[in-house]
Amino acid sequence: TIITNHMPTAELQKLDAAHHMHPFSTQNELAAKGARVITSADGVWIQDSEGNKIIDGMAGLWCVNVGYGRDRLVQAAARQMAELPYYNTFFMTTHVPAIALSQKLAEVAPGDLNHVFYAGSGSEANDTNIRMVRTYWAEKGKPTKKIIISRKNAYHGSTLGGASLGGMGGMHAQGGLPIPDVYHIDQPNWWAEGGDMSPEEFGLERARQLEQAIHDLGEDNVAAFIAEPVQGAGGVIVPPETYWPEIKRICDKYEILLIADEVICGFGRTGNWFGSETVGWTPDIMTIAKGLSSGYQPIGGSIVNDEVASVIGACEFNHGYTYNAHPVAAAVALENINILQEEKVVEYVRDDIAPYLKQKWEALADHPMVGEAKIVGMMGSIALTPHKESRAKFAADAGSVGYICRERCFANNLIMRHVGDRMIISPPLVITRAEVDVLIERAVKSLDEGM
Numbered sequence: 001t002i003i004t005n006h007m008p009t010a011e012l013q014k015l016d017a018a019h020h021m022h023p024f025s026t027q028n029e030l031a032a033k034g035a036r037v038i039t040s041a042d043g044v045w046i047q048d049s050e051g052n053k054i055i056d057g058m059a060g061l062w063c064v065n066v067g068y069g070r071d072r073l074v075q076a077a078a079r080q081m082a083e084l085p086y087y088n089t090f091f092m093t094t095h096v097p098a099i100a101l102s103q104k105l106a107e108v109a110p111g112d113l114n115h116v117f118y119a120g121s122g123s124e125a126n127d128t129n130i131r132m133v134r135t136y137w138a139e140k141g142k143p144t145k146k147i148i149i150s151r152k153n154a155y156h157g158s159t160l161g162g163a164s165l166g167g168m169g170g171m172h173a174q175g176g177l178p179i180p181d182v183y184h185i186d187q188p189n190w191w192a193e194g195g196d197m198s199p200e201e202f203g204l205e206r207a208r209q210l211e212q213a214i215h216d217l218g219e220d221n222v223a224a225f226i227a228e229p230v231q232g233a234g235g236v237i238v239p240p241e242t243y244w245p246e247i248k249r250i251c252d253k254y255e256i257l258l259i260a261d262e263v264i265c266g267f268g269r270t271g272n273w274f275g276s277e278t279v280g281w282t283p284d285i286m287t288i289a290k291g292l293s294s295g296y297q298p299i300g301g302s303i304v305n306d307e308v309a310s311v312i313g314a315c316e317f318n319h320g321y322t323y324n325a326h327p328v329a330a331a332v333a334l335e336n337i338n339i340l341q342e343e344k345v346v347e348y349v350r351d352d353i354a355p356y357l358k359q360k361w362e363a364l365a366d367h368p369m370v371g372e373a374k375i376v377g378m379m380g381s382i383a384l385t386p387h388k389e390s391r392a393k394f395a396a397d398a399g400s401v402g403y404i405c406r407e408r409c410f411a412n413n414l415i416m417r418h419v420g421d422r423m424i425i426s427p428p429l430v431i432t433r434a435e436v437d438v439l440i441e442r443a444v445k446s447l448d449e450g451m
């Protein structure tokens with residue numbers, strides 16, 4: 001059988017469920033319902049095999065920052081494939097896409113983050129970070145500094161290392177995670193966990209857990225703290241204003257490395273090039289992926305500062321992936337950054353579309369089903385609740401209201417994601433005002449249907 005877009009949807013779904021195991025899915029449910037088959041995309045719109053035009057409120061998986069249908073990226077890939085489809089940068093070789101992309105990343109990254117170690121994905125890059133920070137301290141004569149402090153509900157990837165750094169209970173429960181020497185503090189989710197505290201008090205309390213952890217574990221044993229500037233897959237948790245300044249004070253006080261996982265927040269999502277700029281600190285190491293290539297090619301990496309690079313540079317770092325700095329992925333990533341710069345996409349987010357979206361998004365808090373509505377740049381969330389004033393949760397036997405709401409959005413041709421009873425958006429950064437209006441209209445319609 002030749003399988004094409006022109007096959008009946010039901011047949012494609014049947015073949016898919018028979019042979020394709022889906023990530024983060026219950027395969028049997030998928031086989032019963034049939035996956036929606038996505039056939040093409042343009043701008044912020046994706047199209048399915050039934051011809052429905054769906055507005056992609058998630059930019060794929062938070063990654064298609066410049067939108068779909070970018071011919072410049074197609075051409076960059078084609079040119080590079082014709083010239084040099086593959087070579088590696090192991091064992092004293094390099095190539096122009098690796099050199100050019102690294103130079104460009106050093107230019108756009110803040111401070112002295114000037115050196116890039118590539119990977120195929122965000123998960124792989126976080127695996128690199130685990131080995132990199134432990135090697136860093138060993139090389140500095142402090143081999144006991146091994147523990148990496150992270151946060152509950154953080155998402156840092158699906159490899160054993162990435163999932164261990166992450167704080168997702170469901171992931172830890174499968175496969176015997178986390179790996180040793182990873183420690184998790186609580187997330188700053190005031191809506192769900194703040195109790196009677198004011199957001200400001202709660203922000204300080206959660207930040208001070210980092211200091212407590214450093215004391216409990218011993219400063220001599222802690223290698224690094226890793227965090228997403230705005231926690232994404234954990235529910236787009238925007239911390240109270242007091243949180244990040246206190247975290248920064250603590251990090252400045254103790255000798256630990258700071259890793260910003262910028263896989264979602266990087267490349268304009270929060271209204272600056274990097275989310276750490278939005279929250280006011282400069283990390284020692286940054287994890288990047290997703291928006292680096294706008295998802296057109298799989299590529300990730302760790303950008304490290306001069307100090308980390310010089311320490312690691314003095315030893316042989318026994319680490320690498322076949323697809324490190326893959327030339328086609330690197331060429332596409334470089335062209336993607338050129339687009340971000342030439343079209344002033346980050347400025348568009350900061351000065352135009354994010355303020356517009358913020359006003360519409362925050363108005364959702366007036367809806368009877370919505371508790372808080374939070375947004376930073378182009379990543380936002382709403383908490384669904386049966387009772388706003390008490391910040392009540394839905395009864396467990398109501399099923400996942402977030403899941404049901406996501407399904408209603410899906411039926412209304414809007415992609416939104418849910419985490420528990422939080423609904424999330426993270427649209428392409430190039431979305432227009434008129435498209436924001438469509439997104440909000442469909443979100444409200446889906447919420448109304450749940451009343």
Ligand code: PLP
Pocket residue numbers: 061120121122123124126155156157158162228232233261262263264287289290300
């Ligand atoms: N880090 C963060 C903050 C992420 O959101 C993700 C993916 O969603 C990852 C790491 C893992 O990246 P990848 O899926 O490319 O391995």
